[in-house]
Amino acid sequence: MSISEKVIAEAAKQLYCASLVELPGDIRRRLCEMEAAETSELARLQLRKIMENADIAQREQNVICQDTGIASYHIVIGGHAKIDGDIVRAVHNGTAAGTRELPAIPHSVHPITKANSGNGTGPGTPIIHWDVLPDAEYLEITAQPVGGGGDLCSAVKMFTGSAPMQEVKKFIVDTVAEAGSKPCPPMIIGVGLGGMFESVNQLAKRAVMRPLDQRHPDPMIQELEEELLGYVNALGIGPMGLGGNTTCLAVNIEYSNTGTYILPVAVKIGCWLIHRKTARLFNDGTVQYL
Amino acid sequence: MTERHLTLPLDEAAVRQLHAGDIVYLTGEVLQLLGPAHQRALSYKAQGKAVPFAEENIAIYHCYTCLTGDDSQLHCRFMGASTSAGVNPYEPEFIRAFKVRAIIGKGGMDQETLRAMQEVGCVYLAQIGGCSQLCTKSVQKVEGRFWDDLAANVGVRIRFQELGPLIVGMDAGGTSLYEGVRQQILKQQAAIHKEIGV
Incomplete structure (x- = not known):
């Protein structure tokens, strides 16, 4: 056997x-919640069409x-x-x-x-x-x-171990702002924190793959995820970069220990479709x- | 949001009536044309060589198409917009050379392109990114392809029936929704930096 x-x-x-072909259920639920809370008419139209498109793909068994x-x-x-x-x-x-x-x-x-x-x-x-x-x-x-769109806008930065957390938060927010309309927002963001150069991107990938309804078990990381999600949604990029409150569906963070003298940070930008x-x-x- | 149903080809007067934020549905022939095909078309034009499409009033699509079948009968299995930013370096010259009236893509284009659009009379129409099936179901016929050697960047002539919804992201009057949002982002970014304490 x-x-x-x-x-x-x-x-x-x-x-x-x-x-x-299949849109993961947790992403669909989050899109639906954010459509209900969205104030821009243009943004809502786009979010509804995104869900309609996923229904057609499922029915037609096409991408x-x-x-x-x-x-x-x-x-x-x-x-x-x-x-x-x-x-x-x-x-x-x-x-x-x-x-x-x-x-x-x-x-x-x-x-x-x-x-x-x-x-x-x-x-x-x-x-x-x-x-x-x-x-x-x-x-x-x-x-x-x-896909290529999100990865084109993703970034990694090697901070020194003495860099304050504020600098790390700024880097994450600035990476999203710079991505703007390019990665097909609303985005799903995975952040890798710690490790070394060779592992931080894998942490970010693992983070972006985590279902949106699962928060990190560590309350401190959870709090950071929520804080960053608030910031990036306040940017006002909106669906497809045409404005709105719905810039990001989730910020997921994965961490590992790192060296005393270094702090690698990777920001993996995903589009709405993971x-x-x-x-x-x-x-x-x-x-x-x- | 004003909704408009338009038939291609568009002329300059029709294009100048479209405004940023309008919702558009297109019927007619559109060319799949990405960066490498722009470069080739421009070099042909410079050499006085003919290109395999009309030399004015064209509508182009920054997209990838999955084609099946052979040249006698091509079928579109699926298609959809690619990020337009990659075409920025060639687009202003291309718009002027071929009197482009509509560019379909996603993510918007730069200020240089906006200037050329304003000058010639051209709009940027945003497809909702990632929505391949909404576009695919509007494909009426694949009329043909050219420059096969460009592989995935091949030129494709596609006839659409009511392709949409497309959002006028940049209009011929010089208004760009992307630029408006960009200014908003910069303002918000400064406020967030302050909140973070950097």
Whole structure:
């Protein structure tokens, strides 16, 4: 009894496609709440159309957004999961199959020559993040493809360890202000705080992936999330940068300890559409889509 | 919010009647044209070479299209606007060279582009970003494509029926909703800095 490479590839394909078609429920609920609270008529029209568009995508089993982005996966290996085959190859094959069958626009290109592989995969793409869960008896895969608009506006800054928190808050607010209309607001913002250069971007990615209705368990971080959300919504960027109260759906923060002399901060700007779809694969070959 | 249903091609007089904040629905042929296609069209024009589209009163779309089928019968699986800021460096010259009447995109364009729009008589129409299906369902026919070698940045002639809602984000009178919001952001940003204590 094991999880075969074929089962992993099929799950990766299904997850990739579903993540481009289905709007996560928590995002939909937040859009709906913010539409009700929005005072600009133009902003409300846009928020209603965003939800209507997601309904059509679901019904037609077609993409929500044309920017199908670069494929990315978060893979959690359970300590008791028995894997038969090459997970990385399976995920590459699943992505290529999904790109062809959905279809998605293949965006994976060489960074210098711009040569397009034509199937959405290539060296280092899909991007894969790994975790281990010692007690789990399953392999958990989350498809989390990422579009270009938000990443273009994302930023990382290395502060010294003596930098006051006010400077960090200013950097986050200024990054959002600078992004303005470009990343398809209302945005979803993930902040990475601490670690070192090599890990702070991963913290920000993890933060942006957290469902909007889950606050950070640490009250101090929770308070900071709420404070920053208040600031960025006060900027008045509004949906698509055309003005309004709805600039940001959530600010999520993840932190880790850092050095005494340094404070890395990463601000991952997401558009209103964070793609995420998860499944658990069990040793008996069954796949449970969450 | 004034709602207008317009048929392409638009002439200068029609464009000058549109105002920032109006809601527009478009019917007719639009060209998918991104940065690389702008560069090529401008270099052809400079060399006196013909381009595969009308040389005036055109409507262009900063978008990506997922096409299936072959050139005899192209089908649009989905499409939608891309961030217009990337086209800023080429747009003012392009608007003047090809008498562009409407640019569809998302996120708005810079002040240089706004000046060219004002001078020639052109509007910027904002698609609601990320709403691929709202645009795709308005595609009546894919008329053809050109400059295939530009891969995803290929030129595409697309006929729409009631493409919208599009928001007039920048008008030919020189009003830009984006610029208004930008000024507001700067003001708010200063107030927030003060509140943070920096």
